[in-house]
Amino acid sequence: MSAKFMILVLCILTISVKLCSQEVLEVNQIESGTEFWELYDEVVPIIETDTNAAIKLYEDAFHNTKNNFTKSSIIHQLGTLYSTPKQFDKCLSMCEELVKSGVSVFFTLRDKTYPSFTKEFENIDRYPSILEQNNELVKKMNEITKAEYYIQKPNNFNENKKYPLFMIFHGGIGSIQNLQHYWRSAFLNENYIVVYVQGGNFICSIKRRFGPEGKTDIKEIFKKIREDYLIDTSKVILAGQSAGGMLSIDLAINNHISAQGLVLAFPVKPREFGADEIYSSGLKGLRISMICGENDWALERQKEMSVIFDKLDVPNRIVIYPDNGHEFPDDFSSQIVKSVNFIDQK
Incomplete structure (x- = not known):
């Protein structure tokens, strides 16, 4: 292989990496919700x-x-x-x-x-x-829009200390501001680096979707976070509501991100989801918490996922609120704490 050809290949690879890194953006300031x-x-x-x-x-x-x-x-x-x-x-x-x-x-x-x-x-x-x-x-x-993420550092943040990571993804449409509201938690503020992620598909000034490049964007965001912060990679939790929960499941069972656990609020079941898919992924140590509503149109599929996890010895908990639909319960902040404690069990 000629030296000129090798240089050309390296140039193409370098350009590809740069283009990839330009597809996501950390936002340091956002309009408050x-x-x-x-x-x-x-x-x-x-x-x-x-x-x-x-x-x-x-x-x-x-x-x-x-x-x-x-x-x-x-x-x-x-x-x-x-x-x-x-x-x-x-x-x-x-x-x-x-x-x-x-x-x-x-x-x-x-x-x-x-x-x-x-x-x-x-x-x-x-x-x-x-x-x-x-x-x-x-x-x-x-x-011009890119997938964006906002990092919330824990109280008394020490840049020389390793922290667990809690990444949150919105549903079919959403925003960082809405994630900050619904997933607010004093417990997370104290103990985790929390990352709020919104997709690169622009719907309007306050609404985004992840689109077909969603998983690629999130993997790039995860990579950049690990480069910029000391992360305890044995304690990475992926979280989201509705389609954001589905995205969290997909990222974990397909080994896109090695996660300790998932916190799923009224999640949608992925299309490619069954015992074979989960078994072949070789998941070890993953623990899953689902917060659901009795009147949710997606409840039966959520129960199906729990049964499959049980069959494959994937520890999971499912909490069903009797009066709720496809929505957050009023005490969701307490469910965040209970979910993290469940995931942290050895």
């Missing part, structure tokens, strides 16, 4: 007794905040609340304000109208123009 979630907690108890008062709180907050995550999230809530008074024109005006400022909103998912209330916009004359502007924003962002 705290303002919206505090507002949400204030409004929810009011909705059942006084919808108009709830609408007024959301409207006032929309016009008074400069936080685009808050504005976009409020639109999603108001779209549903406006269904009774049929004030969809007012909701579209809020969308238009954001779009004109360069912030895309959630009009479609997989080329279908979504959320459902946006179907009502089709009866408003100016909607096609707003939709076109919004789609152009989404298109441009998808050309």
Whole structure:
């Protein structure tokens, strides 16, 4: 083999590595979701007794905040609340304000109208123009968007100390801000390096998907974290809700990431999942915790996974909340602690 050919091969490999590393991005600062979630907690108890008062709180907050995550999230809530008074024109005006400022909103998912209330916009004359502007924003962002991750260091972080790692993936669509809200845990804050991951498929300013490159992106993120931080690789936990739980399972049983355990909130069962797949992966030491709801459309498949894990002597626990569906229980932070303690059992 000639020296010139070897140099060419090395150059190609170097370029490939650089391109791969450019597909993920660590974000050091993100627009906070705290303002919206505090507002949400204030409004929810009011909705059942006084919808108009709830609408007024959301409207006032929309016009008074400069936080685009808050504005976009409020639109999603108001779209549903406006269904009774049929004030969809007012909701579209809020969308238009954001779009004109360069912030895309959630009009479609997989080329279908979504959320459902946006179907009502089709009866408003100016909607096609707003939709076109919004789609152009989404298109441009998808050309430059990468899978992103935000690292939360434990309290009193010591860069010379090895830490266990807790990686969290959103569901079919999601964001880092939503992960931070639902997976908040004083226990994790104290003991783990926590990594919140959002996909590289841009849906709108506050929604992402992992897309077909999701697993590749996550493996690259895991690699970069190990390069940048001292990680105890014997204590890596993968976690996620819904499709994020499915992604966690896939990463573990196919040996993409060597995990100590999985924390799965109402997970979706992977398509390629059975005793043969798990047995052939040669998993050793993996422990799994699933938090589910009795009214979840995915519950039967979740039970099937637990049975398969039992047959293959993969330690697992499944907690089923009698009044819950495809959603987080109110005491989910305590379930995080119980799940980690279960995984840490020898």
